[in-house]
Amino acid sequence: MKPSHIEHIGIAVTNLEDSIRLYEKVFGLKCYNIEEVKDQKVRTAFFMVGQTKIELLESTDPEGPISKFIENRGPGIHHIAFAVDYLDAELKHAEKEGVKLIDKNPRKGAEGLDIAFLHPRSTGGVLIELCEHKSE
Amino acid sequence: MKPSHIEHIGIAVTNLEDSIRLYEKVFGLKCYNIEEVKDQKVRTAFFMVGQTKIELLESTDPEGPISKFIENRGPGIHHIAFAVDYLDAELKHAEKEGVKLIDKNPRKGAEGLDIAFLHPRSTGGVLIELCEHKSE
Numbered sequence: 001m002k003p004s005h006i007e008h009i010g011i012a013v014t015n016l017e018d019s020i021r022l023y024e025k026v027f028g029l030k031c032y033n034i035e036e037v038k039d040q041k042v043r044t045a046f047f048m049v050g051q052t053k054i055e056l057l058e059s060t061d062p063e064g065p066i067s068k069f070i071e072n073r074g075p076g077i078h079h080i081a082f083a084v085d086y087l088d089a090e091l092k093h094a095e096k097e098g099v100k101l102i103d104k105n106p107r108k109g110a111e112g113l114d115i116a117f118l119h120p121r122s123t124g125g126v127l128i129e130l131c132e133h134k135s136e
Numbered sequence: 137m138k139p140s141h142i143e144h145i146g147i148a149v150t151n152l153e154d155s156i157r158l159y160e161k162v163f164g165l166k167c168y169n170i171e172e173v174k175d176q177k178v179r180t181a182f183f184m185v186g187q188t189k190i191e192l193l194e195s196t197d198p199e200g201p202i203s204k205f206i207e208n209r210g211p212g213i214h215h216i217a218f219a220v221d222y223l224d225a226e227l228k229h230a231e232k233e234g235v236k237l238i239d240k241n242p243r244k245g246a247e248g249l250d251i252a253f254l255h256p257r258s259t260g261g262v263l264i265e266l267c268e269h270k271s272e
Contacts, residue, residue, distance in 0.1 A: 002164040005186025006142060009216060011262055019260050026233045026259075027218065028138040049218065050141025051186050076261035077213045080145060082163065082185065097162045123162075124155050125212035126147055 001090045003082030007113075007131040008046075008053035010079040012066050016058035020045050023054065037110050042066050044110050055110065079117070080126065083133035087114050090130055094118060106132065137226045139218035143249075143267040144182075144189035146215040148202050152194035156181050159190065173246050178202050180246050191246065215253070216262065219269035223250050226266055230254060242268065 013019040016034070023029045029047040036043050041064030045056040057078060059066035069078055084090045087106045095101055100119035109115035114132040149155040152170070159165045165183040172179050177200030181192040193214060195202035205214055220226045223242045231237055236255035245251035250268040 001162065003185050006145065006188045009142065009145070011260070013260050022260060026137065026230055026235055049139050050188075052142045052188060073209060074261045076256065076263075077216065080213065094162055099162055120212065124147070124149050124158060125210045127212075 001082075001084060001093055003084055003130075004133070005051040005083050007081040007083040007129075007133055008055045009077065010055045010057055010081065010129070012069050012075050012078040013056050013058050014070060014075050016043055016045055016056055019056050019058075023047055023056070029054065033111070035110055036060065039107070040065065040109075046111070078127065079129050081115070081129035081131050084130050085132070087116060087130055087132035091116055094130075098122065137218075137220060137229055139220050139266075140269070141187045141219050143217040143219040143265075143269055144191045145213065146191045146193055146217065146265070148205050148211050148214040149192050149194050150206060150211050152179055152181055152192060155192050155194075159183055159192070165190065169247070171246055172196065175243070176201065176245075182247075214263065215265050217251070217265035217267050220266050221268070221270055223252060223266055223268035227252055230266075234258065 020031045031045050031047055033046040041059060041061040042057045043060055047054040057066050100122040102119050103116035106114040106116050116130050118128045120127045156167045167181050167183055169182040177197040178193045179196055183190040193202050227237060236258040238255050239252035242250040242252050252266050254264045256263045
């Protein structure tokens, strides 16, 4: 594997609009997209910082993963996503190296990207997402 | 404020050497620097992913902030750092916008950069560091 860049940083928030205001007002970032990802039970808001997106995640369901995360640990940084050229191959490589996969096969994430999550138990407590994002 | 990029992502680890092996073997990254930051009671290891560094943090003191973090939440993502052009001015701006500062004045961080932390209580539970890093 050789990720080309950090595709995004996912941040669990309790209120999307309040958090958008924070990132716009304090950090001078511009929210360029708000999108619901039904599969993950979240509404997301996106900002660009250099090569990397900040992805704010508000739960749409008290049983969803972001609700559970906030219940256990409070709002805060939820995951980081590496951009990789070939997701299928990288999942196979990670599994061969002993990493437990949450998603054995790619699925569609926000912004139409193919994504998969690795289990934090095998990556030192860090929830890592891989996003297919062919480098130019 | 307008951060130019994500300068680094700080990750709390229990064992630096084990974690270096993980990032090298699974993710194909190359550790290019190991450094002790006495002020923060950590040993750090650095990897580049595009514009952004991954900074692994191992505590050197059971009373240090990384030990406390791991005690409370387990190992995992600890903070994100935005690169800004003028740290002094940005700290004043953040404070004016109601952000509580951990560091009222810049101090020296890893790799000789001037840095300051914002309090997660005023940034939605996210520990945010600002690093002075003049854009070219």
